[in-house]
Amino acid sequence: MRRIPLIPTLLVLAAVAVMIGLGFWQIGRLHEKQAMLAAFRVAQAEGAEVPWPDRGEGGDALYHRSRVLCTRVTAHSGIAGRNAQGEPGVAQTADCVLADGRVARVVLGWSRQPLDPAGARWQGGEVRGVIAPGPRLVADPPLEGLAPNAKPDPSEIPNNHLSYAVQWFLFAAVALVIYALALRKRLSGDANGSSATD
Template identity: 75%
Template sequence: MTRRIPVLATLLVLAAVATMIALGFWQLERREQKRALLESFEAAQASNAQVPWPREGESEAALYHRSRVTCARVVSHSGIAGRNAADEAGVAQVADCVFADGAVGRVVLGWSREPLAAAGARWQGGEVQGVIAPGPRLVADPPVAGLEANAIPDPSQIPNNHLSYAVQWFLFAGVALVIYVLALRKRMREKAG
């Protein structure tokens, strides 16, 4: 009796393994792209130059730069979990604004221990300067409405974990091959016996 390897199953496993390996190499490429992006964020953070508030779809290039906006009209107030400049937990007081140029954006006014601080809820707009954070949102620096300072957004807190993703894909490929080889050996032994 001949021992035949199943062609279709083998091709499917090899295609899956090749895909996993390709995904591993893609994650290695993403690692380098993310490194460059984080370096640009760190350079933006170190710069004191102000950039205009980003238009829709343009926020990534503006992140961690300083900016100045005029909130012409407050649409709503809310509070989200946040940390202050002393790294204490509390509530970041947020205003959704229509800016003087018609753009819409979110401004983090400052920090408090209260869920919706009265000072933040009373703020009805005006000029705010600060740092553009992901969202995008402008984190006021200095804070407004009598609130305490929020922690300034820091790009060093963004993980670059693409190497671990790549290792995972390579391990998945190796495990898939080992399992398939073991399954083939078991099948051949059963047919031989």
């Protein structure tokens, strides 16, 4: 008698259901990311300044203009960056202590040197610019005679949720096909064994 194995079948169906659920979850995340990127593009187009974010990665303040008053610089460094013409180089940064004790990272400007002396000379003051992920304030205009950095662009934020969703749906389909083939082989083997004993 041909019987479909109950427990393996239930396990496979449960795994497939989880994969399909993850696919739909990624579709939901896709819509959330699209809405977030649209809000960032609006923020990028606005000229009004917002307060420097209190905590976290910047949240709703990202890509808005802002300003900080750096009372003290605790460190200078450089990170990979591009200038306004798209050329690779080093974004000169400073970690600033604000009047309320918070720390803000400021991108002073762009240079070809890993640690440009011009950036290292900067010891504080008012900085105006655009809030980039991190968060960090990309100075606009740049400071200490450094070249302008490329302006933060929300289009650089990856939005891969659709491809992730497709992958989960494909995993589910492949799991079903593989299990169906294995089940077919097993059932045909059972049938052949039954025929041989008849």
